[in-house]
Amino acid sequence: MSGKTFFVDLSRCTGCRGCQVACKQWKNKPVEPTENTGSHQNPPDLSWQTLKVVRFTETTIDGKFHWLFFPDQCRHCLDAPCKMVGDSEVPEAIVQDPATGAVVFTDKCKGLNAAAVREGCPYDIPRVDAATKLMYKCDMCNDRVHAGLLPSCVKTCPTGTMNFGDRDEMLAMAKERLARIKPTHPKAELVDASSVRCVFLCPQPPSAYYKYVQFGDAAPPLLTRKALFAKVLRPLRAFG
Amino acid sequence: MEWNRREFLKIAGATTAVAAFGGLGFDLRSAQAQALEQADKLKFTKQTTSVCCYCSVGCGLIASTDKNGEGKVVNIEGDPDHPISEGSLCPKGASHFQLGKNDRRIYKVLYRAPYAENWEEKSWDWALDRIARKVKDARDASFTTKDAKGRTVNRCEGVASVGSAAMDNEECWIYQAMLRAMGLTYIEHQARI
Numbered sequence: 001m002s003g004k005t006f007f008v009d010l011s012r013c014t015g016c017r018g019c020q021v022a023c024k025q026w027k028n029k030p031v032e033p034t035e036n037t038g039s040h041q042n043p044p045d046l047s048w049q050t051l052k053v054v055r056f057t058e059t060t061i062d063g064k065f066h067w068l069f070f071p072d073q074c075r076h077c078l079d080a081p082c083k084m085v086g087d088s089e090v091p092e093a094i095v096q097d098p099a100t101g102a103v104v105f106t107d108k109c110k111g112l113n114a115a116a117v118r119e120g121c122p123y124d125i126p127r128v129d130a131a132t133k134l135m136y137k138c139d140m141c142n143d144r145v146h147a148g149l150l151p152s153c154v155k156t157c158p159t160g161t162m163n164f165g166d167r168d169e170m171l172a173m174a175k176e177r178l179a180r181i182k183p184t185h186p187k188a189e190l191v192d193a194s195s196v197r198c199v200f201l202c203p204q205p206p207s208a209y210y211k212y213v214q215f216g217d218a219a220p221p222l223l224t225r226k227a228l229f230a231k232v233l234r235p236l237r238a239f240g
Numbered sequence: 241m242e243w244n245r246r247e248f249l250k251i252a253g254a255t256t257a258v259a260a261f262g263g264l265g266f267d268l269r270s271a272q273a274q275a276l277e278q279a280d281k282l283k284f285t286k287q288t289t290s291v292c293c294y295c296s297v298g299c300g301l302i303a304s305t306d307k308n309g310e311g312k313v314v315n316i317e318g319d320p321d322h323p324i325s326e327g328s329l330c331p332k333g334a335s336h337f338q339l340g341k342n343d344r345r346i347y348k349v350l351y352r353a354p355y356a357e358n359w360e361e362k363s364w365d366w367a368l369d370r371i372a373r374k375v376k377d378a379r380d381a382s383f384t385t386k387d388a389k390g391r392t393v394n395r396c397e398g399v400a401s402v403g404s405a406a407m408d409n410e411e412c413w414i415y416q417a418m419l420r421a422m423g424l425t426y427i428e429h430q431a432r433i
Contacts, residue, residue, distance in 0.1 A: 018333075025317070143279050156318055156333075158329070
């Protein structure tokens with residue numbers, strides 16, 4: 001099983017937010033109330049109705065000003081910690097499509113401890129609708145992918161930042177792009193390429209974009225006790 | 241078999257013809273439109289192509305409308321077969337769906353009289369008559385038949401038009417014909433400003 005993978009080339013992102021809007025459009029999600037937060041980033045964070053958000057960061061790296069854009073979304077981990085947490089509470093609440101590799105939250109997520117699932121995510125992605133207790137995040141537009149279409153965000157991207165396809169193809173493209181920009185961006189790197197299905201090419205150090213870009217950059221432990229427990233139990237469950 | 245240029249062109253031509261017309265008579269829709277129908281949300285929809293109404297780039301759209309219902313728009317996204325945008329859309333273009341379906345959409349004419357604080361509902365007839373009246377008055381008041389040197393000019397100097405990127409080529413032609421009939425000389429398009 002190689003499945004599908006996103007390749008997000010941040011050296012090409014202009015922060016237009018086409019992906020963010022296209023996502024909302026396909027998912028029929030309502031708008032968030034807009035407030036001036038002093039940043040062009042809007043809305044300020046992901047939520048149950050904003051599954052993709054372009055994060056804007058103004059920062060100085062080596063004495064030079066940079067305005068960094070980071071289209072944040074679920075990474076669809078090959079071995080998803082959120083699923084480990086979910087499985088330990090309600091089996092099949094969080095499922096992984098064997099064909100595409102998409103990690104999908106189902107209606108059974110109602111029964112999960114949303115805070116624990118979110119805590120288990122190294123990228124701080126899952127969100128819950130307080131009213132319905134349903135959990136939401138990017139589902140890789142799994143319906144579209146099965147119909148032979150690109151995910152909404154990839155389809156709309158005007159700059160070639162968002163790419164999507166078979167995993168080996170995307171990894172090859174990622175490596176090629178990394179080699180291409182290395183001479184001008186010596187700090188460039190591919191983030192967590194071997195463990196996720198949404199590989200970011202960061203021309204600047206990943207931590208400069210946002211604290212949850214790279215696995216383990218942010219403080220919380222890599223696996224919560226619950227997730228670890230679930231992981232240990234998993235083989236048993238498969239046979240039981 | 242030795243291929244000379246002529247032979248090669250003949251065979252290449254025939255192959256191209258088969259590739260181009262092979263599907264004719266069965267299905268003229270693009271592969272993209274067929275794929276769209278397979279996505280659950282779009283199963284019972286009809287695909288229509290259109291052009292983005294916002295800026296002058298003119299990106300292509302595919303609008304999916306409900307076949308069984310009242311022709312309501314279900315989804316609008318970029319058209320990959322479009323030569324200009326090849327399926328991509330900026331955030332404004334990608335938001336087309338809410339142009340039609342929006343709880344903040346205004347369905348009635350709202351009018352705020354000079355110095356008034358509140359908006360009042362009016363009919364379309366009232367609004368169109370009033371706009372026509374105002375345009376005619378402004379045009380008549382600023383129409384000049386002769387310039388300073390006594391040459392015949394027959395032009396209207398008091399009205400300018402700026403727009404519109406939301407109009408297509410044909411609409412722009414009709415619009416400018418009307419403006420020139422009124423004698424306008426200041427005819428501009430905001431895409432050039």
